[in-house]
Amino acid sequence: MKRFTFISTVSFLTLLVLSTACKKNNLDKIASGAWNPNLAVPLAHSNFNVYDIFARDDSTDLVVIDENSGAIALAYEGEILSFNAESILSIQDLNGSTDLSIADLNAPPIPTFNGSVTANNTQNFDFDAGMAEIHEVNFKSGVLMINASTDLRHSVICEITFPDLQINGVPVSTTLNFNYNGTVPQTATATIDFNGVEGDFTMGNTTVNELEAEISTTINGSGEAINGNEELNIAYAFEDLKFENATGYFGQFNLGIPGDSVLLKLYQNASNGYFELVNPKIKFDAFNSFGFPIRIDLSNLKTVDINTGDEYPLTGFPSTFDITAAPAIGQEALSTFELTTSNTNNLSNLVSSVPKYFVYSSNVQSNPNGNVPPLNFVSDTSQLKINTEVLLPLEGSAYGFALQDTFDFNFNEDVEALESVMFRLNINNGFPIKLTSNVVFLDENYTPLFNLFNTPQDVISPALTDNNGHVNENVTKITDAYLSETQILQLSSAKYILVGGVAETLNGQSGEVVKLFDSYNLDLKLGLQVEGNVQF
Amino acid sequence: MKIKYINNIQLLFLTALLSCIGNMSTAQRNYTMYGLDNIPQAHVLNPAYKPNAKVFVSIPVLSNNSFGASNSGFSLNDLLTERPQDDSLNINPSNAIGKMSDRNFLTLETYNEVFAFGFRVKKNYFSFGVTNRLNSNFVYTKDLFTLITEGNGKSLLGKRASLDETGINLNSYLEYAVGFNREINDKLSVGGRVKFLSGMANVDTRETKLGLHTDATTFNLTFDGSATINTSGINSMYDSLAPEGYTPAENAASFKNFGIALDLGAQYKINDKISVSASLLDLGYITWKEDNSNFVLNEIDYRYEGIDLKEFLTDSTEAVFENLEDTLRKVFSGNENNDEYKSSLATRFYLNGSYQLTNKIQVAATLYNEILESRYRAAAIVSGSIQLKNWLTATLNYSQYARSFGNIGAGVSLRGGPVQFFVVTDNVLGFFAPTQSKNFHASFGINLMFGKPD
Numbered sequence: 001m002k003r004f005t006f007i008s009t010v011s012f013l014t015l016l017v018l019s020t021a022c023k024k025n026n027l028d029k030i031a032s033g034a035w036n037p038n039l040a041v042p043l044a045h046s047n048f049n050v051y052d053i054f055a056r057d058d059s060t061d062l063v064v065i066d067e068n069s070g071a072i073a074l075a076y077e078g079e080i081l082s083f084n085a086e087s088i089l090s091i092q093d094l095n096g097s098t099d100l101s102i103a104d105l106n107a108p109p110i111p112t113f114n115g116s117v118t119a120n121n122t123q124n125f126d127f128d129a130g131m132a133e134i135h136e137v138n139f140k141s142g143v144l145m146i147n148a149s150t151d152l153r154h155s156v157i158c159e160i161t162f163p164d165l166q167i168n169g170v171p172v173s174t175t176l177n178f179n180y181n182g183t184v185p186q187t188a189t190a191t192i193d194f195n196g197v198e199g200d201f202t203m204g205n206t207t208v209n210e211l212e213a214e215i216s217t218t219i220n221g222s223g224e225a226i227n228g229n230e231e232l233n234i235a236y237a238f239e240d241l242k243f244e245n246a247t248g249y250f251g252q253f254n255l256g257i258p259g260d261s262v263l264l265k266l267y268q269n270a271s272n273g274y275f276e277l278v279n280p281k282i283k284f285d286a287f288n289s290f291g292f293p294i295r296i297d298l299s300n301l302k303t304v305d306i307n308t309g310d311e312y313p314l315t316g317f318p319s320t321f322d323i324t325a326a327p328a329i330g331q332e333a334l335s336t337f338e339l340t341t342s343n344t345n346n347l348s349n350l351v352s353s354v355p356k357y358f359v360y361s362s363n364v365q366s367n368p369n370g371n372v373p374p375l376n377f378v379s380d381t382s383q384l385k386i387n388t389e390v391l392l393p394l395e396g397s398a399y400g401f402a403l404q405d406t407f408d409f410n411f412n413e414d415v416e417a418l419e420s421v422m423f424r425l426n427i428n429n430g431f432p433i434k435l436t437s438n439v440v441f442l443d444e445n446y447t448p449l450f451n452l453f454n455t456p457q458d459v460i461s462p463a464l465t466d467n468n469g470h471v472n473e474n475v476t477k478i479t480d481a482y483l484s485e486t487q488i489l490q491l492s493s494a495k496y497i498l499v500g501g502v503a504e505t506l507n508g509q510s511g512e513v514v515k516l517f518d519s520y521n522l523d524l525k526l527g528l529q530v531e532g533n534v535q536f
Numbered sequence: 537m538k539i540k541y542i543n544n545i546q547l548l549f550l551t552a553l554l555s556c557i558g559n560m561s562t563a564q565r566n567y568t569m570y571g572l573d574n575i576p577q578a579h580v581l582n583p584a585y586k587p588n589a590k591v592f593v594s595i596p597v598l599s600n601n602s603f604g605a606s607n608s609g610f611s612l613n614d615l616l617t618e619r620p621q622d623d624s625l626n627i628n629p630s631n632a633i634g635k636m637s638d639r640n641f642l643t644l645e646t647y648n649e650v651f652a653f654g655f656r657v658k659k660n661y662f663s664f665g666v667t668n669r670l671n672s673n674f675v676y677t678k679d680l681f682t683l684i685t686e687g688n689g690k691s692l693l694g695k696r697a698s699l700d701e702t703g704i705n706l707n708s709y710l711e712y713a714v715g716f717n718r719e720i721n722d723k724l725s726v727g728g729r730v731k732f733l734s735g736m737a738n739v740d741t742r743e744t745k746l747g748l749h750t751d752a753t754t755f756n757l758t759f760d761g762s763a764t765i766n767t768s769g770i771n772s773m774y775d776s777l778a779p780e781g782y783t784p785a786e787n788a789a790s791f792k793n794f795g796i797a798l799d800l801g802a803q804y805k806i807n808d809k810i811s812v813s814a815s816l817l818d819l820g821y822i823t824w825k826e827d828n829s830n831f832v833l834n835e836i837d838y839r840y841e842g843i844d845l846k847e848f849l850t851d852s853t854e855a856v857f858e859n860l861e862d863t864l865r866k867v868f869s870g871n872e873n874n875d876e877y878k879s880s881l882a883t884r885f886y887l888n889g890s891y892q893l894t895n896k897i898q899v900a901a902t903l904y905n906e907i908l909e910s911r912y913r914a915a916a917i918v919s920g921s922i923q924l925k926n927w928l929t930a931t932l933n934y935s936q937y938a939r940s941f942g943n944i945g946a947g948v949s950l951r952g953g954p955v956q957f958f959v960v961t962d963n964v965l966g967f968f969a970p971t972q973s974k975n976f977h978a979s980f981g982i983n984l985m986f987g988k989p990d
Contacts, residue, residue, distance in 0.1 A: 033627040038689030040755040042842035527755035
């Protein structure tokens with residue numbers, strides 16, 4: 001009985017378990033399934049400071065920070081003018097000659113001459129240096145070539161000395177020797193190197209641009225006759241004279257400067273908008289190492305919107321910029337000239353309409369007051385360089401400031417496996433600037449495929465400011481952009497994306513002034529969430 | 537031997553694959569064989585047991601072959617749910633996730649007795665056996681399964697997906713066992729087996745502390761943790777520079793990876809009706825020296841925030857991604873060495889008490905315990921055995937193991953002349969209802985028994 005009970009119990013339990021098991025799932029009934037993983041990944045991030053935003057393109061973009069307040073300004077620089085010493089002073093090549101007769105040589109006609117006679121003569125040279133009146137010159141190169149000949153049948157010694165050309169305090173001199181050997185004419189040559197020669201061209205403060213040569217001759221008789229019509233001919237050629245420095249008066253000359261411009265990159269991608277800065281400034285810095293004053297007449301200053309061609313001339317500005325002379329050779333003088341809202345009529349308005357370029361033209365005149373002491377000087381390294389700087393302190397208001405740029409886009413992945421795509425833009429903004437934006441996906445012909453947002457979205461909210469326009473609270477804005485299934489399928493056709501936006505400072509339309517400081521930054525994080533749909 | 541090893545490895549991966557997709561949920565602990573003490577192989581589970589026959593010889597290849605697998609995380613039924621509109625089945629990972637605990641186990645064990653024999657000398661019993669063994673244990677977290685099936689953008693968004701303690705522990709070795717059993721008196725029998733082990737392959741995950749946190753707002757990904765994994769004999773599976781044609785099975789008889797283990801057992805008859813027994817198995821270790829590759833992933837705490845736009849704006853796209861690749865390579869850099877190391881075996885012990893209802897029927901309660909890498913797991917079994925004939929014995933049991941209830945085990949041994957056949961399973965449902973089972977197990981074998989086998 002016990003055995004029967006045990007076997008019965010075991011059999012019942014076994015059948016119960018097996019029957020329960022067998023009624024359950026049949027694997028043949030598995031319907032086609034789908035794997036829908038949902039992946040969330042960060043795509044990009046960065047923290048942008050004022051340098052990253054305003055001075056990203058190249059080093060010529062300069063962010064200027066006020067050391068005390070931290071206030072920032074944008075400075076766009078350009079070089080207006082630069083000319084060097086050779087365009088101011090150039091000593092032309094000079095050719096001259098001296099013909100000394102028997103009388104000049106102090107030698108009387110005689111059938112037989114066995115004695116010795118000496119004579120002294122001079123020769124002046126007047127140099128052409130254009131408008132320049134040369135007083136003194138230190139030469140660094142150049143030559144004087146002397147070619148002489150005579151039909152005297154006697155030996156001749158000819159010594160040529162330039163008292164006002166000296167090397168280390170010793171006058172420059174050369175000697176021509178004619179050793180008679182029975183044939184005439186006799187010839188002799190000499191060359192003087194001007195490297196290191198110091199020249200005084202004033203003839204003892206009596207004139208300018210002149211030099212004198214002293215010619216001493218000695219005739220030693222050979223027993224031949226002196227007929228009375230013989231001559232000693234000397235030819236001079238001053239060539240390639242280059243100065244190291246020079247003094248004198250270099251005259252009043254004008255250099256008309258062709259128009260040039262400074263690209264204001266703040267507006268480079270801007271197409272529209274109103275921009276008002278409290279205190280813009282245009283600054284000219286002149287670095288003059290010439291030893292004479294220069295005057296610049298600013299004849300035409302304006303900004304130009306190259307999109308529309310509209311020009312905005314600056315008016316009411318002081319047009320004369322006097323540049324002082326360098327204090328000494330090898331030094332330079334800095335002269336500064338500023339155009340501000342105080343000394344112009346409309347400088348604020350000039351930068352209010354996204355102008356793109358600051359355009360200028362001017363005229364330059366040396367020695368504007370004429371030949372007045374002290375003397376001018378110039379060195380071979382002298383130059384005048386004038387830099388212009390458009391300084392835009394970022395204090396003011398803006399609205400409707402439209403920016404846009406186009407980027408290449410390529411997405412050739414298998415989008416059919418994507419069920420949904422969501423981009424998340426997370427921006428913590430420390431700038432008091434709002435950005436309303438949209439992104440347009442374009443095909444290869446730049447034809448729009450779809451917009452990321454139905455209407456432009458505020459993707460960046462402005463930071464909040466105190467009464468002084470200083471940011472006291474960052475603001476975070478999270479923007480989720482969803483792509484529909486249709487848009488996902490269009491991604492592979494998209495070849496470009498057009499990113500456009502309209503910026504506005506905090507309450508910019510109300511004219512509220514905000515200030516930008518170097519401590520501001522913007523933290524951007526871009527994430528992507530996709531849901532796949534893999535059928536199996 | 538080589539062929540067997542390859543089959544084991546293939547079987548392991550096949551099982552892992554099948555289990556991952558929920559096709560089966562299986563386990564083997566041989567509780568049922570423990571209650572079928574008239575077959576010689578019960579001696580393997582308790583060295584104090586011995587067959588009635590004076591001499592036993594296994595038939596090579598056809599002797600004890602055992603296979604078991606278990607997935608504690610979920611069964612196939614947990615993964616498949618019926619559609620409301622019809623009786624078709626949908627794959628529903630979230631339902632399976634709901635059934636999981638934070639940490640889950642996928643285990644596989646094979647036991648292939650190559651050759652064995654035993655003989656009795658008066659009150660002493662001597663045995664010898666050569667066995668090919670494979671034990672593997674894959675630990676996976678609920679978060680790992682969640683990460684694979686639903687990604688990091690749903691329930692794991694804003695949380696740390698924990699992969700802590702995820703890893704594989706695998707032991708493949710050849711066991712040479714010498715056993716001795718003695719009847720101390722009428723009531724007490726004791727036995728022991730000394731096992732010399734020749735390791736073939738090993739994966740020993742010493743430490744994994746890995747996590748992935750996804751920021752709910754920015755989607756920033758933060759990786760943290762460290763890992764240490766020792767391996768031996770598996771280079772040829774992934775390293776193209778490994779010697780061609782080399783297989784770990786070459787180490788089967790070389791004892792280059794030498795190990796030693798001990799089995800101990802005792803059986804005590806309290807009276808004619810009641811007896812108790814206990815055994816301690818696989819207390820030992822293997823020292824791995826041959827074909828080792830040990831990997832240490834240094835402590836990492838790295839947050840990926842996406843590409844730095846400033847880099848992107850100033851550098852070429854290629855340069856940006858090269859920089860990113862360099863960074864990731866540095867962050868996730870690890871050390872590799874070929875140092876020798878020791879791995880412990882999965883030590884088990886049984887506690888059993890039985891009551892003889894009649895001359896033919898016995899009931900018993902067994903507590904199975906397992907310690908693996910400092911983790912303790914237990915199973916409780918109640919069983920009944922009946923000797924219907926001298927040549928026919930059957931057993932049936934109920935066990936709870938691996939958060940799986942309702943496991944019905946069964947076994948039977950048949951003998952015709954000197955030939956004994958047996959087949960046992962710890963979970964009958966594993967055959968009839970694999971979709972509901974978390975455990976699967978089967979053992980079978982043929983022995984030759986001589987000298988009063990009854």
